[in-house]
Amino acid sequence: MALPHIGAAVPLLREFAGAAAVLAAGAGATAWGALVPRAQLFGRTIRHTGKPGTLALTFDDGPNPALTPRLLRLLEEHHVRATFFLIGRFVRECPSLVAEIAAQGHTIGNHTYTHPRLFWMTPAQIADELARCQDAIHQVCGQRPVWMRPPFGIRGPHLSLVVRRAGFRGVVMWSRWARDWKPKHIATMVERLRRVRGGDVLLLHDGDHRHLRGDRHLTLAALDYWLPMWKNAGLGFVTLDDIAGRRAPVSAPPLQKDLAPAPLRKSSASGE
Numbered sequence: 001m002a003l004p005h006i007g008a009a010v011p012l013l014r015e016f017a018g019a020a021a022v023l024a025a026g027a028g029a030t031a032w033g034a035l036v037p038r039a040q041l042f043g044r045t046i047r048h049t050g051k052p053g054t055l056a057l058t059f060d061d062g063p064n065p066a067l068t069p070r071l072l073r074l075l076e077e078h079h080v081r082a083t084f085f086l087i088g089r090f091v092r093e094c095p096s097l098v099a100e101i102a103a104q105g106h107t108i109g110n111h112t113y114t115h116p117r118l119f120w121m122t123p124a125q126i127a128d129e130l131a132r133c134q135d136a137i138h139q140v141c142g143q144r145p146v147w148m149r150p151p152f153g154i155r156g157p158h159l160s161l162v163v164r165r166a167g168f169r170g171v172v173m174w175s176r177w178a179r180d181w182k183p184k185h186i187a188t189m190v191e192r193l194r195r196v197r198g199g200d201v202l203l204l205h206d207g208d209h210r211h212l213r214g215d216r217h218l219t220l221a222a223l224d225y226w227l228p229m230w231k232n233a234g235l236g237f238v239t240l241d242d243i244a245g246r247r248a249p250v251s252a253p254p255l256q257k258d259l260a261p262a263p264l265r266k267s268s269a270s271g272e
């Protein structure tokens with residue numbers, strides 16, 4: 001068979017390159033939809049409070065017996081209510097701590113049972129992860145969460161439908177984070193939180209999904225610094241239950257009021 005003339009191959013090459021570009025773009029869009037907190041490709045999510053004068057603190061990956069009790073005391077001291085997205089297998093490990101979170105009026109959310117990447121899972125597997133976490137929480141404090149947050153913030157094409165069928169009211173993402181899973185120094189953490197504005201849903205961690213007693217003392221120290229500042233700036237604290245009943249806009253206008261900078265307290269300024 002004679003080799004095709006190079007001129008005949010050029011359109012084929014162009015077509016191939018075009019198809020590859022489309023595929024790459026499709027993969028890019030899928031990754032964007034799965035990973036970027038503001039993406040709504042795989043269904044609407046909640047990531048703002050809907051009220052510019054309010055702030056929703058959300059804590060993932062607990063309960064953590066090494067930190068959550070101290071966090072609860074700090075929140076109580078400042079009369080702040082927050083939302084805790086719990087990992088089911090940790091709930092089984094420390095039920096009394098979960099009961100305490102509920103007793104203090106915080107909202108409890110579902111962060112799955114084992115903290116997997118849901119994107120790669122079938123609808124049945126996702127439903128099982130959510131159900132096992134629901135059962136663990138229900139057995140401990142008698143409530144079934146109506147909010148869920150996907151581990152790593154990774155969603156997928158099945159999540160929205162599974163969540164709806166399981167009776168949840170919504171998937172919760174965030175508008176701001178402190179990247180406190182990569183803590184370096186208290187000053188860095190404080191600086192990262194300086195960008196917080198009214199209307200934000202703030203992602204923080206009181207636990208570490210890899211093990212029960214994660215070290216999150218820098219998260220606590222940064223909150224110790226910022227809670228009084230946020231209150232002085234006039235922000236009110238809301239839980240996801242407080243936000244419920246109103247659909248939080250996907251892109252609520254943030255409160256532009258700058259939070260007054262203040263010097264670090266000496267006790268909070270020490271490193272790890």
Ligand SMILES: [Zn+2]
Pocket residue numbers: 060061111115150151152209
């Ligand atoms: Zn997590």
